Amino acid sequence: MAGQILNVTKTFQKLTISSRCKLVGTIINPFKEHELQVLNSSSTRNTNFFNKLPAHDLWKGITSVSNAGKKRGRGKNVSKSKIKDLNRGQVIGLGKANIIWPGLSAPIIRGKELVEQHQLPEDPEREKKLVQLRDQMGIVKRQKLSPIERGWSGSKMPGRSIGGPDPIGEDTFEGFDTKVLELKTVFNMKGNLGRKRRQSALVVTGNGKGLAGFALAKGNEARIALRKAKNRSAQKLMHIKLFKNHTVCHDFFSQFGSTKIFVSQKPEGHGLVCHRAIKTICEVIGIKNLHAKVEGSTNVGKVMKAFFLGLISQKTPEEIAEEKKLHLVQICKESNYFPTVIASPTECRKAQEIPKDEILDFKQYCFDGKVVLQKKKFPPFYTKYKSYEIYLKKQEKFRNQAEVKRNLIAEYGEIRSFLTDKYPECRQYRREKKVEENEEAEA
Numbered sequence: 188m189a190g191q192i193l194n195v196t197k198t199f200q201k202l203t204i205s206s207r208c209k210l211v212g213t214i215i216n217p218f219k220e221h222e223l224q225v226l227n228s229s230s231t232r233n234t235n236f237f238n239k240l241p242a243h244d245l246w247k248g249i250t251s252v253s254n255a256g257k258k259r260g261r262g263k264n265v266s267k268s269k270i271k272d273l274n275r276g277q278v279i280g281l282g283k284a285n286i287i288w289p290g291l292s293a294p295i296i297r298g299k300e301l302v303e304q305h306q307l308p309e310d311p312e313r314e315k316k317l318v319q320l321r322d323q324m325g326i327v328k329r330q331k332l333s334p335i336e337r338g339w340s341g342s343k344m345p346g347r348s349i350g351g352p353d354p355i356g357e358d359t360f361e362g363f364d365t366k367v368l369e370l371k372t373v374f375n376m377k378g379n380l381g382r383k384r385r386q387s388a389l390v391v392t393g394n395g396k397g398l399a400g401f402a403l404a405k406g407n408e409a410r411i412a413l414r415k416a417k418n419r420s421a422q423k424l425m426h427i428k429l430f431k432n433h434t435v436c437h438d439f440f441s442q443f444g445s446t447k448i449f450v451s452q453k454p455e456g457h458g459l460v461c462h463r464a465i466k467t468i469c470e471v472i473g474i475k476n477l478h479a480k481v482e483g484s485t486n487v488g489k490v491m492k493a494f495f496l497g498l499i500s501q502k503t504p505e506e507i508a509e510e511k512k513l514h515l516v517q518i519c520k521e522s523n524y525f526p527t528v529i530a531s532p533t534e535c536r537k538a539q540e541i542p543k544d545e546i547l548d549f550k551q552y553c554f555d556g557k558v559v560l561q562k563k564k565f566p567p568f569y570t571k572y573k574s575y576e577i578y579l580k581k582q583e584k585f586r587n588q589a590e591v592k593r594n595l596i597a598e599y600g601e602i603r604s605f606l607t608d609k610y611p612e613c614r615q616y617r618r619e620k621k622v623e624e625n626e627e628a629e630a
Contacts, residue, residue: 258381260374283317285310339463344370345487346467349413352392352421365392365417366467368401369487370409388412389488392420393471396432400424401491427472427498434476436504440554441497446489449559450497451478454521464490472498480559504530512536526597 240248252262285307287293293302338346344367351363369389374382386409393399402420406412430436434452441448448465453476459466461479464487469477481490508515508530515530546552569575595602604613 257384260382260384285313338367344409344413346463349390349417352418353414355418355421360392360394360421362394362396363392363398363421364395364471365390365420366471367413368464368467368491370413373405386412388416389491390416390420391468391471391491392417392424393468393473395471395473397427397429397473398424399427399468399472399495401495403488425495425499428501428503429473430504432473434474435498436501437507438550438553439497439501440557441493441500443493443496444489445483446486446493447482447557448490448493448497449480449482449554449557450494452476453478454519462490465494468494482560508532513541524593 256262287302287305287307289295289302289304295302332342336347338344340346347367349365349367351360351365354360367388367390369387371387373385373387375385377383385405385407387403387405388409389401389403390413391399391401400420400423402416402423404412404416404419406415428436430452433455435450436452438449438451441450450461453460455476457476457478459469459475459477461469461477462481462485465477465479465481468491469475479494502510504515509532512532512534513536514528514532517527517529518524541547546556592602599607602615604610607613
């Protein structure tokens, strides 16, 4: 019998692949040579691609990019929010039917007895919990930021605060705040690694009282780059002069590369009307009122450097008065254009000592002779009509009345006539207050 089985196997091995395929499932019975017993056999496979791998690997295969693709900068728009946790809300042994499953929802042995599978009575509280778990399935809640904590655009980092710098030994940076100006991805070409991806962070740090510094740092991750830049900026602090602790000392012009900035001093209540990078820097320094016009390149790094150069080159009113050897007088709308002396020199020049070609216009002196580009102003539409000419003729006798009053107050301290010295009765009549009249009547 053993010899017969051996012969069958040898003959089967000698057959070709096609003839073997025809004889699949055919076995020769050695006990009955004249009969062939046909057995239908089918291979069963209880595993497939989807139950061999966990959910994380399945999602990774769909959403991720190969290492070669990462080096070439592919897969930038692949969002992590698309990856769902398939096990979220699932608890082993907790299903619709309230059944005790030994080994899953209950121990196999309790004391000396084996625990058997059995169904428990209905529990309404348990059903509520199941509904809550099902509701949580597949819901990805995005962390909401407070409107104050948001940056320039939504939840992106530029414009957001990342806190004060880390303490160095006994030095703690209390009252300091750091804001991100720029966070971007940069690449560097390496001979062995190819394109190497890194994060570049530009931040500015300040205490809101005239101390500020900026720094640029890089790292493999955004968190590392931000921390390095924040701590580095705290080691490069600069003192910036402020006028009345709310604005710049004077108007100034500053330039870095092709970026030009014209900064104007503004009174309290005006606010920060400027580029968003300049506004963020002003909030960190402590400047509350400012107007800035940027011309040329608006690259954030260049705007920041140009603005800091202008802030450092500021002069106090006393320094300007000593340099020009003239009185520094402020004339603004808030004081009804009434001249106010801010600073005076130790020795003031006389009118004969001032050369004719010297620039005495304060704005032109601050802007180094530069002029701000402005749109052409067209005359109002109503100047075309004859009714406007009639109006001008009627208002001619009142022309410059406000300026004359202001000049009289500045020169004489009151509104008076040019004949008052000769005729003292040529003064403005002022009625006495009613309070004084009432006091006299009571007395």
